[in-house]
Amino acid sequence: MAASHLLDEREDDRPNGGYHVMVTMDDRTRPSMATASGDQADDKPDSSKPARLVRGFRKALRKNQDYVRITIPKSSSSHLPSEWWKTGIAFIWAGFNLVLTTVMITVVHERVPDKSISPPLPDKFFDYVPRVEWAFSVTEVNGMILVALWFIQWLFLKHRAIVGRRFFFLQGMLYLYRMVTMYVTTLPVPSMHMTCAPKLYSDSHGKIKRVLQLVSGGGLSITGSHLMCGDFLYSGHTVMLTLTFLFIQEYSPRSRLWRCYHALCWLLSAVGVVFILMAHEHYSVDVVVAYFITSRLFYWYHTMANNQALRDSPHNYLSRTWWNHVFNFLEKNVKTTVPCTFSWPLSLPSACFKNPCKSYSIVQSARDE
Template sequence: MNKEKIEHLRTRIASHFRQRYEFDRVTVSLTLGCAILTAICYWLMNVMANVASIRSPDNRVVAPLPDAGFEKIGKIAALYLTDLFDAIAILPAVIFLLCVHRTPLACAVQTLIACSIGCILRITTVAITSFPDPRLDCERVTGSPFHSVSLHRCGDAMYSGHTMLFVLGALIWTSFSPLTWLYRAITVFFWGCAVGGGVIIIANRSHYTVDVLVACYVMVGAWYFVQWWWHQWVVVPNRLVTLRFPHGHLYDQRGCKLTTVAAASHHHHSTMTSADLTYRHQQHTHDTNSATEHSLPMTMQDVTVPPLNGQGNFSSAPAIPSPSASRPEVTIHQAA
């Protein structure tokens, strides 16, 4: 009996996941590929942050740089708050996408791509220019950069990885949550957490103020670049035709249901740009004209008649010799 209950429960769970996510080879492969790319980017970012720590000048010898944020915000010693705010920003957003949103895989892929872009930009900048760390009790990396892991190392300045996650969590709610008063309030709350987390980073002297601001700019830019790319090459029909995420024809980006086929069709057309609509109109007009030309019968107006030349012949036709000109002359001699 217990085996039957377990089997029944397993069947119900499997059925729920099939109906909820509609897993197929393309979408699962793309989602896993983006997750692997993000993991590789985070590993490389940790390596380059260790390189930056090794290269950074000793802040006990070289004084930290002057910073306007340090002058206005008092100093605290609560590094755990930066990690706590990361968890507050990311975990609820992940739970919302995977367990509540109606198009979880599409949202997950967009989020992972945006996060990977932010990591790649940080990989290429964090160790280029070395800054003295603003926090005197930072952890200096001395071993291999490939094996050391630290969240608050020295020299890990440009730009703030914690702020990237603050902003990423707020952007998930901004772009993917339904436009109801409840979700609007949640979105405002998480943007407040992002701002508060940035202030806590500056107060802890974990980063310079410019590190926090640049992280905000980079993450917002990467996010909306991915949104534009997704609209142009996935949402708009006839682009990546084979890439159709589950429930994409039934729910919009915010998870709101398109109740009828007409509404789904309207959603597809409303997400097309003016250039796409113009191109499709031109193609339709060209196809209609071609079909009309082939269906009409030929008339005398469709026959092109070459003009007459001065001698009364068709100018484009070769001249026909007269019978006298073509007959050979014959001379007859009579016998005497």
Template sequence: MGPKYYDLFGKSVTPQTSQSICKLLASIIYLFVAHATMSVTVIFVNDRLPDREKHPPLPDLVLDNLPYKPWAAHAAEICLATEVLLWAVVASINKKSLQIVHRTFLVAGTMYWLRCVCVLVTSLPVPDVHKKCYPFPDADVWDKLHRAFQFYTRFGLQLTGARTCGDYIFSGHTTVLTLLNLFINEYAPRSRCFIRGITWCLNICGMAFILLCRGHYTLDVVIAFYITYQVFTTYHCLLVKERTSTFPWKYADMVAEWFEPSTDTLVSFEKC
């Protein structure tokens, strides 16, 4: 038995558990900063929205042939909320729950940083002609920060009252749907194959609902799915590769080594 530490409540905590908690806190801070930056970026992009009189929606082969369904926006967020619950269940029943959570937060934070860059550099016309947008190009910094805080606390969801335009490339809802789906598929017990079917249905249906409500262009949804899959796959490939990178990537390897020591392996489950 290794040494034990004791918290304020007198419960024993092993060094491994203590380190896992530190990693979790670090990943939470990383996600918090990324999400906060994303919120500020979305408000900034909303306030420099292209003039809707001069810039109508771009031609989109899928959207031009789909019926408009305003209720689909809430349906997509219900799919997202369901996936969050499934992810929480899968993470909580796993022996490496803290590890799964910090991996999820790290990948999610990275996706937020990537989305910040993409929505900032390119502003597209609003794809939904029915959507009411309220840009404030002359607003001062404090007003922007106040609206960014409101957007942040509402998690960017229409169900909670968040309303913005202009943050299209790439779809944030698709990103979260796909990310949760991939993590659930990776870490759910192999004996619970039906969970994978449910999460894939939620992922695909959520993406379809986003298009039905004209929340994004088709390109936004496709790119979001592809980038999320690539970042998720790359992160898990880094877990098992030999970390011998040279400058400047060696510093990234140092961070990766702290979060994911080379001696650790991916969580394994029995096959179906």
């Protein structure tokens, strides 16, 4: 007796996203069945028990069309559609808030009091740790290393579209909050060593040039693009150092080798944050508030994203955040936790390897009679 298994791989033939496995009877078995049934019919009357069994068996075969359908459910990765267009919207959101923040810095710069009139506020960290001139350069170098590491890691993630829009959304939110805090409260310079660019007052053309210079230089002091004051509360450098480390840790394996990588990234982030204070470029409250807002926002978002039951619960107080509707839009089709899997960033589309006609995989198995 032999059997032939037919696996239909077409997308449109799968109910609920599964596969069909068809098990058919070999033609060689059917004549013997027919002969057996004929012999039974000739030897015994129709009312005999063996004849009724044969007819019942034959009727069952015709009724079930000689095959059994088995549905194999889709894997969990099929519940994670890429939806790159949503990632593009999140990227625009982050870029818009970044540019808007630089515009706000030029506005706040005009309101910063002169340090000869309003000296720096007292800060406990500054009382015990003298200023180190080169410390802020170390902070910015550490930040660039972390951003580069995160970008490379993100490129090799299988679900990079989902992770990317989460990163861009949170980055845009953090810069939006920063824009608000620096506008409502303008602090004096934290140290007398700071030299602020001259105020332009009503010179709109000069302010636009400063915005473009700040954006082109990435807002870094080592590029010579950041010469304005007033963007103290809260620290943008602390935001990026913390956010990149949290994403690096969240979307990488927990094996021993990767734990060493996590420790290295944590060290880069922690040293960068401490050296901000050692350079006396921000008040201690700027760094504390930046870390708190960045980490809490990251944890809130991922708590909601990784718990489907929590999203649907009427007692979920996290859903009362003002950005919950945006969250539901971005995470609507993400029904499970995003697995930490990697793939090549550039690959040929699977359609190149598929026959445009209906494709099957046929597996033959035979047994000697």
